[in-house]
Amino acid sequence: MGAGHAHALYVHEHSIVHRLPAEVKLAAVFVFVVSVAITPREAIWAFAVYGAILLVALMTARLHLGFVAARLIAILPFVAFALLIPFIASGETTDLLGIRVSVDGLWASWNILAKATLGASASILLTATTEVPDILEGMAALRVPMVLTSIAGFMIRYLEIIVEELGRMRMAMTARGYRPRWLWQLRPIATAAGAAFVRSYERGERTHGAMLARGYTGVMPRVAPRRAPTWVWLVAGLVLLPVVAVAVAALVAT
Amino acid sequence: MHAPDGFLNAGTAVATGAISAGTVGLALRQAHRELRDKQIPLAGIAAAFVFAAQMFNFPVAAGTTGHLLGGALAAILLGPHMGALVVAIVVVVQAIVFADGGITALGYNLLNMAVIPTYGGYALFSWFRRILPASSGGVVAATGLAAWVSVMLSAMAFSIEWLFGATAPVSFTEVFTAMTAVHLLIGIGEGLISATTVGAVLASRPDLVFGARDLDRARLADRTPARSRVFVIAGLVTALFVAGIVSQFAVDAPDGLQRFAEETGFASSEEQDLSRDRSIFADYATVGIENEVVSLAIAGVAGTLIVAAVGSGLFLAVRPPRRDDDAVAA
Amino acid sequence: MSRLALEISDLHFTYPDGRKALDGVTLSMRPGERLALLGPNGAGKTTLALHVNGLLRADRGAIRLGELELSDDNLLEIRRRVGLVFQNPDDQLFMPTVGEDVAFGPANLGLEGDELERRVDEALSTVEASELRARVPHHLSGGERRRASLATVLAMHPDLLALDEPAAGLDPAGRRELIETLKNLEITQLVITHDLPLALELCPRSLIMDRGRIFADGTTAEIVADSELLARHRLEMPFGFGSRAAGC
Numbered sequence: 063m064g065a066g067h068a069h070a071l072y073v074h075e076h077s078i079v080h081r082l083p084a085e086v087k088l089a090a091v092f093v094f095v096v097s098v099a100i101t102p103r104e105a106i107w108a109f110a111v112y113g114a115i116l117l118v119a120l121m122t123a124r125l126h127l128g129f130v131a132a133r134l135i136a137i138l139p140f141v142a143f144a145l146l147i148p149f150i151a152s153g154e155t156t157d158l159l160g161i162r163v164s165v166d167g168l169w170a171s172w173n174i175l176a177k178a179t180l181g182a183s184a185s186i187l188l189t190a191t192t193e194v195p196d197i198l199e200g201m202a203a204l205r206v207p208m209v210l211t212s213i214a215g216f217m218i219r220y221l222e223i224i225v226e227e228l229g230r231m232r233m234a235m236t237a238r239g240y241r242p243r244w245l246w247q248l249r250p251i252a253t254a255a256g257a258a259f260v261r262s263y264e265r266g267e268r269t270h271g272a273m274l275a276r277g278y279t280g281v282m283p284r285v286a287p288r289r290a291p292t293w294v295w296l297v298a299g300l301v302l303l304p305v306v307a308v309a310v311a312a313l314v315a316t
Numbered sequence: 317m318h319a320p321d322g323f324l325n326a327g328t329a330v331a332t333g334a335i336s337a338g339t340v341g342l343a344l345r346q347a348h349r350e351l352r353d354k355q356i357p358l359a360g361i362a363a364a365f366v367f368a369a370q371m372f373n374f375p376v377a378a379g380t381t382g383h384l385l386g387g388a389l390a391a392i393l394l395g396p397h398m399g400a401l402v403v404a405i406v407v408v409v410q411a412i413v414f415a416d417g418g419i420t421a422l423g424y425n426l427l428n429m430a431v432i433p434t435y436g437g438y439a440l441f442s443w444f445r446r447i448l449p450a451s452s453g454g455v456v457a458a459t460g461l462a463a464w465v466s467v468m469l470s471a472m473a474f475s476i477e478w479l480f481g482a483t484a485p486v487s488f489t490e491v492f493t494a495m496t497a498v499h500l501l502i503g504i505g506e507g508l509i510s511a512t513t514v515g516a517v518l519a520s521r522p523d524l525v526f527g528a529r530d531l532d533r534a535r536l537a538d539r540t541p542a543r544s545r546v547f548v549i550a551g552l553v554t555a556l557f558v559a560g561i562v563s564q565f566a567v568d569a570p571d572g573l574q575r576f577a578e579e580t581g582f583a584s585s586e587e588q589d590l591s592r593d594r595s596i597f598a599d600y601a602t603v604g605i606e607n608e609v610v611s612l613a614i615a616g617v618a619g620t621l622i623v624a625a626v627g628s629g630l631f632l633a634v635r636p637p638r639r640d641d642d643a644v645a646a
Numbered sequence: 647m648s649r650l651a652l653e654i655s656d657l658h659f660t661y662p663d664g665r666k667a668l669d670g671v672t673l674s675m676r677p678g679e680r681l682a683l684l685g686p687n688g689a690g691k692t693t694l695a696l697h698v699n700g701l702l703r704a705d706r707g708a709i710r711l712g713e714l715e716l717s718d719d720n721l722l723e724i725r726r727r728v729g730l731v732f733q734n735p736d737d738q739l740f741m742p743t744v745g746e747d748v749a750f751g752p753a754n755l756g757l758e759g760d761e762l763e764r765r766v767d768e769a770l771s772t773v774e775a776s777e778l779r780a781r782v783p784h785h786l787s788g789g790e791r792r793r794a795s796l797a798t799v800l801a802m803h804p805d806l807l808a809l810d811e812p813a814a815g816l817d818p819a820g821r822r823e824l825i826e827t828l829k830n831l832e833i834t835q836l837v838i839t840h841d842l843p844l845a846l847e848l849c850p851r852s853l854i855m856d857r858g859r860i861f862a863d864g865t866t867a868e869i870v871a872d873s874e875l876l877a878r879h880r881l882e883m884p885f886g887f888g889s890r891a892a893g894c
Contacts, residue, residue: 071415088412092419099420100326103483136416137320144484151485170484177322178418185415195742195782197413209344209356213401214409215742216360217367222784223736224361224368232372242375251374252509256516259365259393263524265737266361270354271701272738275730276751276802277722280353283753357740 071133071189079123079191083290084200086298091188093302095181097309103173105312112180115305116187123191133186137178144174194218203289212282220265228258318410318417319425326420328481333423339431339630340404346397346633363402363409366390370406374509382505385470387433388441388463389510393517395526396438396633404430424477428470432622435629437466441527442632451535452518455528460511467503469625471495472618479615492614649712651677651806651834657697657707667693668704669858675806680828680835682845682866685855686880691838692733694855695808698836699728712805726755729804729833733811735791739783744775744794747783751802769801773827789820796827808836813844842870842883854879 079087094112101108120130148158151167158168192200195215202211231254242248348355366386374382391399407429410416417425441462448454475492482488517525522536652675659668667690675681683691696702698709700721709716711727732738741747745766752765770776773793783791792812799807812828813821825847828835839845845852845866852869854862856879862869869875876882 095321095419099321099329099418133415136318140320140323147484147486150490152487153485164485166485173483174320174322178320181321181418181420182415185411185419189413189415194413195746198742201412207344209348210405212356213359213363213405216357216740217363217405217409218413219740219742219783220361220364221367224364225371228368228372244375246508248374248505248509249512251372252512253516255369255372255509256513257520258368259513259517260521260524262361262365263358263521266358267354268732268734268737269357269361269740271696272730272732272740273357273750274353274701275699275725275728275738276798277725277754278353278750279722279754282356283750284758 071186072193073125073129073190075124075191077123077191079119079187082191082298083203083288083294084192084196085203086200086290086294087188087192088197088200088204090298090302091184094184094305097305098177098180098184101309101312103169103176105315106172108308108312109176109180111308112305115301116180116183119187120183123187125187125190129190130183130186134179134182137182140178141175144171144178147171147174199288208282208284216269220262223265224258224262227261228254231258318407318429319421321418321420323418323421323483324424324477324481325483328477329420329423331423331480332427332477336404336423336426336431339435340400340426342630343397343400343404347395347401350395350397359398359402359405362390362394362398363405366402367406367410374505382502384509385429385433385467385506386510387429387470388437388466388506389459389513391434391438391629392441392459392462392510392514392527393525396435396629398526399438400430400434403434406430424474424481427477428473432473432626433466433470435627435633436469436622436625437462437629438527439625439628439632440465440469442628445527450531452515452522452528452531455518455525455531456511456515459514459527460507462507463510464503464507467506468496468499469622471499473622476615476619476622489614492618649677650710651675651679651712652698652836653708653710654694654698655708655710657694657704657709659693659697659702659704667858668697668707671707671855671858671860673853673860673863675834675836677805677834678832679851680837680849682849682852683836683838683855684840684842684845684852684869684879684881686840689855689879690858691855692810695730695810695836695838698806698808699725699730701730722755726802727805729799729802729807731796731799731807731809731812733814735788735795736783738795738798739791742782743779744770744781744783744786744797745779747794748779748797748801751798755802765801769797772800772831773797774823787820788815789817789823792816792820792824793827800831804833806834806836807831808838810838811840812837813839813841840881842876842881843887846870854881856880 094116098109098112101112120127147170148163148167149161151164151170153164153166155162156165156168157163189197198211198215198218201214202208232251235250235254240250242251347359351358369384369389370386372384374384387399387403390403393399394402404426407417407426408422411419411422411425441458444458444461445454448457472492472495475488475495478486478491479488482491514525514527518528518536522528522531528536652673654671654673657668657671658666660666669690671690671694673681683694685691693702697704698711700716711724714720714723714727716724739747741750748766748769749762752762757765766779767776770779773796775790775793775797778786778790778794781790783794786794792815796812809828813824816824821844825844828837828848835849837845837849849866852862852864852866853860854869854875861879862875870883873882
């Protein structure tokens, strides 16, 4: 449940996918997940096509399926809920291996499982083949306001520092015998969090000073982004065409 | 609560996306107005702090751990606009860069994590401050209560989104009851952590707590914990109101009616088809409820509470801070 | 007589919480000079550095850089001329990659395109950190971060380099690299430190600052040899140094 992780998921390889400009990958992933999301669940063939395309992409990017599977743990709670649905849902029922399950529930279960898995895998493909600074540049190239990408950049830059700081504080506490197991024992952790907030804020003020010292006037300077050549966009469009076509066909057919 | 793709239907994803985008846009503009050129580094580092804080395990019971949501805490420390902006960036980056949460689910994930707990949490905080003493102790208590209830608001909002966008035949009332009850408990941890964290910040840099900026040095020094009677009563009243009264509808009539109707054979699929045609609710969310009007009532009350909280938060945040205001001390 | 590189006249400054950090500081530097500012913690050295590029504004007194007197109108130009290297490199490496960080300053000055790229390359090669260009700051060692932060400042072609505890946190090899780099830089340098051997090796002239005022001004060799003077201001030469006077 939203545990999060600070280690970016980048896997160092030299595949075509890795070399693609970030904004193209971002746009492609977006088109893919939207297509998946709007596809009616009854069109099982459509999901098979999506899965195949995704597998090809993963193989081209030289990513191991085991790696992807491990990262998919993040959606586990929702997968668990999805698996539970046929047993708790209402509506027409049928027999599955001797247990009464809801028919609609089975469909709903399939719907969530398919879309969540495809969506999460596409995201994993993106983050495994694109380094974080490039993702931010890609977002800027896609016209995301620079204020937002700048704030995101700072966040990512200082995240590990703060995580380490919290980790060190935690170690210091453990070294003095602190082993919390119950809610009412969390006081030291929360106090440490408060101290970390103050330190982080003061660091923010110092960084602001450093920015001013190098001429910052409130607007981040435009370091001209590399523009992806048109042919790359065309190729990406061609690759995504079947995805969109499948989604449209599935919508029309149902 | 980083929901994955496909959990709610497309219409809900788009509608919540529009609301979230609008609110975050507003937050961005307001935060810029307040902070000017300090906005980018401070928001960035605050976002890093929120992200890091969400990662850490806090003990819950017998060694099991839980995680902080942090919306109300962010709003109380940074102000609601900065809080909303900061949590929004955390959620978006988690989805895109860390593959945590579906990209098409951003609409409702943002609404539930970055908009409702921050603006709503701040409004709750302000209301609680009115009845608690104007001192550090009062701020800490108000934070705890606000954070607790904000988690429940978030859960209720998710249930209402389910009402409109469910993709599985689990009724709204079931989802609502389960979510609200669970988050009533989870919220206790959130409340305690948030309160203690704010207390720690007040001790070293009180000027960094947005929600305490009206307190002068003398009142800040007053760290006596809010009188426990007031604390407990305020907490109970709010929690009961939010969970109990609204859930009463959920527990009593519909399921009882449903079971009765099924057993006596009055429930018929035709009726359900009819209601499906005229309803804007997701086909599934009202399955099992004999009378759509009851779910509407539950959703209505809960929805009104949420909208009132978020709206108040937005309104309060836009007004300039009041100094030396005795009205705060009720 | 050529213009002074830096001229500080009777500077007074009190922090908002009431702490008087600068109590009438006067000092001057000639172009190309390397000056060490010695003193204990809390003396006001960092505060003074923050005044030199206008991040803090004095209550009383004046600061002059070459022919330019620091005022509200010329802050951008002042900040171009004064390169401040912070004590903690993490405070000034805030962009996703080192290259973008080094580009930040010159980009703010209006450079772009190829010119900007060249400036970045030049700054990085000066500190021998060209290979760090695409690296993420967090993954760098202390010494690498120090070099990167120096590059971010050099990229603005400053006239005066102010360094706040530049060797802090560096291992001996890193410290050696830093000293060599600074020796080869033909820029006026104000080195804030309480690392006396560093001051001895790098700077012919030193000042002792304490409690917001200047207490001594002379050749580093003389100052360092006066152990009573040092002790009065909570300074001392490390064990085994005796009173060697090294040439600069």
